[in-house]
Amino acid sequence: MEEISNLFHGFAVVLQPYNLLVMLVGIVLGVVIGVLPGLGGANGVAILLPLTFSMSPTSAIIMLSCIYWGALFGGAITSILFNIPGEPWSVATTFDGHPMAQQGRAGEALTAAFTSSLVGALFAVVVITLVAPLVALFALQFGPAEKFAVFFLAFCSFIGMGREPPFKTVASMMIGFALAAVGLDSVTGQLRLTFGFTELLNGFDFLIAVIGLFGIGEILLTMEEGLSFKGRAAGINPRVVLQTWAELPRYWITSLRSCLIGCWMGISPAGATPASFMSYGIAKRTSRRGDNFGNGEIEGVIAPETAAHAAGTSALLPMLSLGVPGSPTAAVLLGGLLIWGLQPGPLLFIEQKEFVWGLIASMYLGNLVGLVVVLTCVPLFAAILRIPFSIIAPIILVFCAIGAYSVHNSTFDVFMMLAFGVIGYMMKKCGYPLAPMVLAIVLGDRAEEAFRQSLLGSQGSVAVFWSNGLVGSIMALGLIALFWPLINEGWMRLRARLPRRVL
Amino acid sequence: MSDVSQGRGPGQRAVETGVGVFAALFGALVVVGGLQVGIGWGAEGPRPGFFPFYIGLLIIASSVLNLLQLRLTDGRRRFAEWSQLRQVLRVLVPTAIYVVAIPYVGIYLVSAILIAAFMVWLGRYRWPFAVAISIGATVAIYLMFEKFFLVPLPKGPLEELLYL
Numbered sequence: 230m231e232e233i234s235n236l237f238h239g240f241a242v243v244l245q246p247y248n249l250l251v252m253l254v255g256i257v258l259g260v261v262i263g264v265l266p267g268l269g270g271a272n273g274v275a276i277l278l279p280l281t282f283s284m285s286p287t288s289a290i291i292m293l294s295c296i297y298w299g300a301l302f303g304g305a306i307t308s309i310l311f312n313i314p315g316e317p318w319s320v321a322t323t324f325d326g327h328p329m330a331q332q333g334r335a336g337e338a339l340t341a342a343f344t345s346s347l348v349g350a351l352f353a354v355v356v357i358t359l360v361a362p363l364v365a366l367f368a369l370q371f372g373p374a375e376k377f378a379v380f381f382l383a384f385c386s387f388i389g390m391g392r393e394p395p396f397k398t399v400a401s402m403m404i405g406f407a408l409a410a411v412g413l414d415s416v417t418g419q420l421r422l423t424f425g426f427t428e429l430l431n432g433f434d435f436l437i438a439v440i441g442l443f444g445i446g447e448i449l450l451t452m453e454e455g456l457s458f459k460g461r462a463a464g465i466n467p468r469v470v471l472q473t474w475a476e477l478p479r480y481w482i483t484s485l486r487s488c489l490i491g492c493w494m495g496i497s498p499a500g501a502t503p504a505s506f507m508s509y510g511i512a513k514r515t516s517r518r519g520d521n522f523g524n525g526e527i528e529g530v531i532a533p534e535t536a537a538h539a540a541g542t543s544a545l546l547p548m549l550s551l552g553v554p555g556s557p558t559a560a561v562l563l564g565g566l567l568i569w570g571l572q573p574g575p576l577l578f579i580e581q582k583e584f585v586w587g588l589i590a591s592m593y594l595g596n597l598v599g600l601v602v603v604l605t606c607v608p609l610f611a612a613i614l615r616i617p618f619s620i621i622a623p624i625i626l627v628f629c630a631i632g633a634y635s636v637h638n639s640t641f642d643v644f645m646m647l648a649f650g651v652i653g654y655m656m657k658k659c660g661y662p663l664a665p666m667v668l669a670i671v672l673g674d675r676a677e678e679a680f681r682q683s684l685l686g687s688q689g690s691v692a693v694f695w696s697n698g699l700v701g702s703i704m705a706l707g708l709i710a711l712f713w714p715l716i717n718e719g720w721m722r723l724r725a726r727l728p729r730r731v732l
Numbered sequence: 733m734s735d736v737s738q739g740r741g742p743g744q745r746a747v748e749t750g751v752g753v754f755a756a757l758f759g760a761l762v763v764v765g766g767l768q769v770g771i772g773w774g775a776e777g778p779r780p781g782f783f784p785f786y787i788g789l790l791i792i793a794s795s796v797l798n799l800l801q802l803r804l805t806d807g808r809r810r811f812a813e814w815s816q817l818r819q820v821l822r823v824l825v826p827t828a829i830y831v832v833a834i835p836y837v838g839i840y841l842v843s844a845i846l847i848a849a850f851m852v853w854l855g856r857y858r859w860p861f862a863v864a865i866s867i868g869a870t871v872a873i874y875l876m877f878e879k880f881f882l883v884p885l886p887k888g889p890l891e892e893l894l895y896l
Contacts, residue, residue, distance in 0.1 A: 283881060622854075627873065680783065684777055
């Protein structure tokens with residue numbers, strides 16, 4: 230029961246007035262980020278990361294994680310009212326959310342979306358509270374080979390589980406690894422891949438990459454598509470909220486299933502976006518009213534929102550306990566840890582108890598506060614979207630530049646940000662996923678270090694990755710994830726060939 | 733969406749070919765960089781170039797496969813229309829000038845100019861309104877970063893003049 234007392238200690242930390250203020254500021258900023266086109270969870274957190282440099286690590290992580298929760302909430306507002314998914318993971322919410330708004334049931338859809346977000350998030354936080362300390366304890370025994378196997382699993386699931394063409398995912402990921410390798414070699418201290426440019430001594434900072442790839446790239450895309458907002462009025466009042474709440478328990482099976490899908494997809498770094506699609510698809514197949522999905526079915530809002538939030542939240546579990554982020558935003562938070570001087574990984578649970586449990590407690594409280602904020606302020610946030618893009622866009626550009634500059638107080642970084650922006654635009658247009666690249670830039674050095682240390686220990690024999698049951702089974706899981714599409718197809722063919730009565 | 737209604741522009745396949753070739757060249761660069769620092773076995777285990785070398789090979793291999801897969805795509809698809817690309821350039825060019833100007837002018841003045849110019853040029857607002865918004869936004873950024881969160885930003889001659 231040590232976890233419970235730790236958790237209560239965490240609540241005591243979070244309930245300090247300053248931390249509460251920081252939490253509220255974070256939530257509001259997060260919703261704004263989620264609502265605005267061109268600003269998403271990952272780059273929003275990256276841009277605002279410098280704001281926390283003068284804070285204590287605990288306050289800083291509370292603020293940043295609350296920005297993340299806020300962004301998750303905000304995405305639902307734009308998808309339901311404007312049919313514009315503010316975030317990729319809210320695309321599935323538009324399928325039924327926007328038709329509901331068109332029928333004048335916007336309040337109902339919004340309440341259902343926000344509430345199921347909260348349910349998904351709380352489920353994931355409970356999982357984190359119970360499981361993360363155990364995973365961390367377990368991971369403390371990991372040697373370099375096991376560490377590398379965990380990285381291997383994370384990256385393989387990206388390739389096998391992602392929706393993008395696998396070789397594009399590989400290309401994008403490997404370019405990320407290559408960028409991470411530039412500069413000082415972390416093992417020997419030797420310079421490499423700089424080709425004589427002193428600016429590249431310290432390599433590429435992934436925060437710059439995130440701001441460029443996601444922030445600038447997204448603005449260029451929005452500019453090309455030429456946005457015109459045609460929104461629905463957001464009629465939300467206490468009566469609608471209570472009515473919807475009374476209706477929601479009926480869909481508990483959908484909620485529970487979506488929670489489980491979300492947690493699974495969030496912990497394995499598939500992320501919130503596929504989780505929301507998968508949850509929507511399964512709900513459509515199993516629901517009695519499945520035929521009506523797409524015409525404004527409340528269950529079609531509950532399923533993707535619950536899963537997206539559960540995935541978004543549980544992405545922090547591997548980040549905290551293993552030091553392997555489950556999503557680009559979790560990767561940015563992990564980058565924050567490094568900047569504040571904390572070493573991510575299982576030791577965090579022993580050496581930085583206040584920090585870890587403060588963060589977990591803030592997840593409970595932040596999501597509750599978030600629900601209250603979004604329910605009461607929907608019209609306000611919807612109004613932000615009515616500000617013309619020609620005013621919002623340059624302001625976002627300025628914020629991106631400030632964010633990129635203040636990571637290292639370097640104007641060269643701002644230049645790099647713009648370069649990454651153009652790269653991000655081209656990659657996105659050509660169907661290359663950006664998330665694997667970002668994760669590879671973040672984890673590249675540590676994955677390489679683990680790989681080289683394990684080879685050093687085994688005197689160069691690759692067999693070290695199969696040398697005991699633990700590392701062997703993690704590697705095997707990785708290979709299964711890598712070849713999942715092939716395995717799945719083979720299984721389907723096998724099943725189609727077998728006569729029906731055998732099954 | 734019929735083919736007739738689409739405007740002219742570069743083809744998707746052509747652009748993707750370019751991106752694939754570019755990625756493969758980047759991979760080759762990484763391989764060369766890896767070879768420069770050694771890819772063999774040293775006193776400290778694998779030499780620094782070991783990892784980048786194989787990463788570079790993987791980049792080349794996956795790019796080649798991507799290029800081969802391009803043959804399966806619809807060759808008539810457009811990457812974007814010229815008018816759309818013009819829109820993109822209308823953001824990209826001012827932003828490039830903005831980024832280059834920051835070290836010399838300081839971030840505040842050039843940000844205000846960017847916001848105002850953007851509003852007038854792309855949003856067709858009148859100058860007084862645009863200038864008011866841009867100054868307001870810049871002052872808000874100043875207060876937020878320098879005063880509330882204590883993050884110093886690059887300053888230029890104007891800020892020195894104002895003793896900020």
